[in-house]
Amino acid sequence: MTNPEGLSARYTRFMHLVHARLSAMARPATAFTSTPEPRTIGSFARGRQLIAGNFLFAGRLITSSDAQIWSLGARDLSFTNELHGFAWLDDLASVGDIAARQKAQDWVWLWISQYGAGRGPGWTPDLTGRRLIRWINHALFLLRGQESAQSAAFYRSLAQQTIFLSRRWHKAGAGLPRFEALTGLIYAGLALEGMSQYVAPALKALDKECKLQVDPDGGIPTRNPEELLEVFTLLTWTAAALAEAGQAPSEAHLGAIERIAPTLRTLRHADGGLARFHGGGRGLEGRLDHALAESQNKLRQADGLSMGYARLSAGRTSVIADASPPPVKEASINGHASTLAFELTSGRRPMIVNCGSGANFGEEWRRAGRATPSHSTLCLDGYSSARLGEAGQGGRRQEQLVDAPTDVPVQMSQASDGLRFQGGHNGYVATHGLTHARTLELTFDGRGMVGEDLLVALDAPAKRTFDKAMDATSLQGIPFRLRFHLHPEVDAAVDMGGAAVSLALKSGELWVFRFDGSIELGLEPSVFLEKKPIKAARDKTDRSIWGRNGVCDPHPVVFGQSAGFCDGDPRPEPR
Secondary structure, three states, rough: OOOOOOOHHHHHHHHHHHHHHHHHHOOOOOOOOOOOOOOOOOOHHHHHHHHEEEEOOOOOOEEEEOHHHHHHOOOOHHHHHHHOOOOHHHHHHHHOOOHHHHHHHHHHHHHHHHHHOOOOOOOHHHHHHHHHHHHHHHHHHHHHHHHHHHHHHHHHHHHHOOOOOOOHHHHHOHHHHHHHHHHHHHHHHHEOOEEEEEEHHHHHHHHHHHHOOOOOOOOOOOOOOHHHHHHHHHHHHHHHHHHOOOOOOOHHHHHHHHHHHHHHHHHOOOOEEOOOOOOOOOOOOHHHHHHHHHHHHOOOOOOOOOEEEEEEOOOEEEEEOOOOOOOOHHHHHHHOOOOOOOEEEEEEEEEEEOOOOHHHHHEEEEEEEEHHHHOEEEEEOOEEEEEEEEOOOOOOOOOOOOOOOOOEEEEEEOOOOEEEEEEEEEEEEHHHHHEEEEEEEOOOOOOOOOEHHHHHHHHHHHHHHHHHHHHHHHOOOEEEEEEEEOOOOOEEEEEHHOOEEEEEOOOEEEEEEEOOOOOOEEEEEEEEEOOOOHHHEOOOOOOOEEEEEEEOOOOOOOOOEEEOOOOOOOOOOOO
16 A cells, blocks of 8 residues: 555655646746637535635635635645645636636636745646646636736646646556546647647547556446546546547547446436445536536446446336445555445435545544445444555555455346345455345335345355354354444434334335344434534434344345335444
């Protein structure tokens, strides 16, 4: 794993700054040869909040009506990256009035004054690529009413950042960071006078990344659905910019777009949001629709797995389950121990969810969000199905997943009255000798779901490991919990003397969770890690259904006529 404070990482950051300073002395561009049509989508509400002095970045809200954005200070790496990546410029542009333009102009030219000479934390290839895309997209918005000296400074900074990218893009991390760096370089090369020589090498490198990072089924190594959307969006933006400049995207470029689009449709819930797995969220509002429309690709994935996820969809209901081993090595730095967990959405209402990524809320929440108890699946004896590797020394922890499931057999079939998913994983074999098997069945009308979870010792070595685990508890059994995390807008109540849980959605639908067996059923507070962490009080709706038993007998859990689910342990620690 990469140590963020190791010698190699420090040397890379030092060389970024060296090349940033050298780029600042280069001959600048003086004009645009063409300006791509703005494609980045901002939030009008966030733009109004920025104008009012409410700064929400990386889950942290700072309120100051007279502050400018560069006086906020560095809260942490995520906060700093959001500032210097300039995605917030999309939000101001979406407002588009005089006040929004004045803020945007003040903050852009102040960045040029403070950081444009190669100083500060924003000089990394991925952030520079992200920043260039926004500056070029919103150039007309930014340059309106500016004096010639300010325009010259703007063009000079654009050219310097382009030259920096041409020298340092190859040092961006594999995957999304490198796609961001190369897209920014291509954008600038197409748009800026005197920068066209950088386009061909960048396109060649982009083709290589498309072949290396986008597999034949349209997935990426991290298995992060939101990251896949971001890669897809960058590729469609680049293809459109090339077309506007009279150039045709390569076969490798277009092939990656064609492979990714059907996969994203599979990973999309009935409400239009993405499944929240392996560090990804539901995606920016409108981003997926816009990207799919831009791609002009209407293909859908054939039945089976897409990027390791299984989808059951009927009527107004969608179920998406993590049905493959988690990402490995460097790709697992943001990976979760979520094998066989699922999410369920009914119409426009998410019902069963995973807690989500806690990366924006500090290291403790980040670790908690990666643990198995933060997902809608079975957790055995407090253990996660995959563990976190040793943390790096100093700086932000970059823990990879280790001891993860390696064997995840899956079968998709048709049941008598619906669709069936069957899967298993060996994540608990080494510790307890037990294989977790899960069956999910969704009726053809989407109004009912039935599930069964089993824990079984499959062979003689596994049975010996299980016997040792039972001996360690004096034959009192191995505790397990089945958690089903509920979306905060689901109103849950225990009914029928503890034999069922009623789940009321804001759409007016009522789902009923019922079970077979002798397990204990209950509701506990849970969390939903999205824009801000939400911890529910016991009289609120953000709950989770859990079932537990002190032994490993295979009691089935049945999700009845309209099933509902929930979770517990608001801040689980992975083991």
